[in-house]
């Protein structure tokens with residue numbers, strides 16, 4: 001999934017207090033589980049009247065998820081379809097992520113594009129080492145990029161060129177939260193906070209009847225600086241994810257290149273936007289749009305958001321004087337936790 005492991009999570013699901021009881025008529029108790037998945041951590045908190053240990057089931061669901069859409073597994077469905085293995089067939093997870101990706105590509109005029117993989121690699125953010133990139137190389141790789149060049153038909157990936165590759169890194173981790181949430185719902189559990197490497201889905205309320213709190217991280221000056229909290233939001237039945245350009249990047253001649261690629265020109269995005277946090281009804285949507293806004297930059301995103309009231313976003317930009325400038329959509333105001 002997201003490369004560079006958990007050094008790079010941006011949001012931290014912050015459970016601010018653990019009080020006894022779950023604020024319900026039944027004898028509900030609070031459970032918390034943490035572990036490793038997708039090259040990062042997971043942390044899940046939920047309320048239940050059942051003592052059953054759900055962690056083995058969660059771990060096995062996470063493994064199933066990887067077998068579908070993790071490019072790190074050479075035998076996963078995504079890897080096999082990318083490698084033109086005709087015996088591979090998309091499963092429900094792959095189909096859901098693919099379909100949502102296409103929807104968001106169309107809605108964002110191609111800012112979101114799961115075929116950017118060859119460019120991600122060339123610019124040194126993928127599996128291979130950074131190549132010496134020049135305009136001719138970008139032009140040639142761009143012939144392998146474009147969401148209209150791929151489609152799914154009866155579980156088979158149809159590509160206009162066999163070298164085209166699918167990269168779900170900008171969206172799949174968010175979907176993991178939604179997918180795990182379905183499991184908790186089938187167990188009759190409706191109050192939970194699922195955090196996978198900073199992609200967070202909240203449902204219901206905290207044990208003490210309060211809303212779930214999630215922190216937005218203050219961008220660090222460089223990739224290794226300590227994490228500090230920018231602000232805390234209170235959420236109910238919402239997902240929140242962040243894309244940032246301040247942990248995964250490289251600098252060349254004083255310019256910082258982020259790991260988000262602008263599919264319209266084939267270059268890593270270069271603007272003052274340090275991070276974008278998106279709040280949506282589900283986590284797959286939030287995760288796709290954090291990437292979209294990273295590509296669009298602040299001004300274009302503002303225009304887009306006016307027509308998309310179902311999305312809220314919090315932007316942190318570099319003010320070029322060692323500080324930050326903040327912009328957030330009107331719906332964020334009432335979510336901010338007051339001290």
Ligand code: ADP
Pocket residue numbers: 002003111112113114116120125167168169170171242243244245259260261262263287290291294295
């Ligand atoms: P983060 O890793 O910062 O949380 P994202 O959710 O934006 O962020 O995912 C970034 C990953 O998405 C990149 O590493 C790359 O694999 C992929 N990616 C880069 N540019 C695009 C794009 N324009 N559309 C879709 N995916 C992209």
Ligand code: MG
Pocket residue numbers: 169170171243286287288289290291
């Ligand atoms: Mg994303």
